[in-house]
Amino acid sequence: MDIHVAAGTARAPTAMAAYDAALADANLHNYNLVPVSSVVPADAEVRSVERAPDLGPAGNRLTVVQAHGTASPADARETERVVAGLGWATGPGPGLFYEADGTDVDSVERTIGEGLATGADLRDWTFDGEEVRLASAATSEDAYTAAVVVAAYGESEPIA
Numbered sequence: 001m002d003i004h005v006a007a008g009t010a011r012a013p014t015a016m017a018a019y020d021a022a023l024a025d026a027n028l029h030n031y032n033l034v035p036v037s038s039v040v041p042a043d044a045e046v047r048s049v050e051r052a053p054d055l056g057p058a059g060n061r062l063t064v065v066q067a068h069g070t071a072s073p074a075d076a077r078e079t080e081r082v083v084a085g086l087g088w089a090t091g092p093g094p095g096l097f098y099e100a101d102g103t104d105v106d107s108v109e110r111t112i113g114e115g116l117a118t119g120a121d122l123r124d125w126t127f128d129g130e131e132v133r134l135a136s137a138a139t140s141e142d143a144y145t146a147a148v149v150v151a152a153y154g155e156s157e158p159i160a
Helices: 015-025 105-121
Strands: 002-012 032-035 045-048 061-071 081-090 095-102 129-138 144-153
Touching (some): 002 015, 002 129, 015 061, 045 129, 081 105, 095 105, 105 129
Parallel strands (some): 032 061, 061 095
Antiparallel strands (some): 002 144
C-alpha cells in the first residue's frame, strides 16, 4: 500500500472554510477523512508528494493521519504563522507517524522529533528512516488561515 503525504495552506472567511481550502490545496478535499492514530503498516511505502493523486470518487471514506492548525484573524495580532507538521519513522517492519501544530516552525519540528523518539522507545521495532513534512502560512487579520499535512492510506473506499 502507498501512503501519500501531501500538504496545503489556505485562507478563508471561516475556520472550516480555511481547513477545507487547505485540504483542496493538497487535493484531499473531496473525501470523508477518517483519522487513525499513528502506525504505518509494515507493507506500506510512505511517499511525500506535492499534491495527493486521485484516490477514488468524491464522497468516499479515506483513512488518514493528519496534522492541522488554524489561526483566526484575532490570532494574527499575536502570532505571525500557523504551522502543521507530520513526521514518520519507517524501517523493515511497521513504522510510526507523529503530528504536531503550532506557530513556530522550529518548535513544531522539534515536537515531531521528540514524539517519534518517544514512540520508537515504546516499541521493539527497527527504524532506519525518518522524515518530516511541514506546512506553514503567514496569518492574516482579514481571514482565517489553515495549514494541513495529511498522510492518506491507499485508495478511498465507499462509505456504505
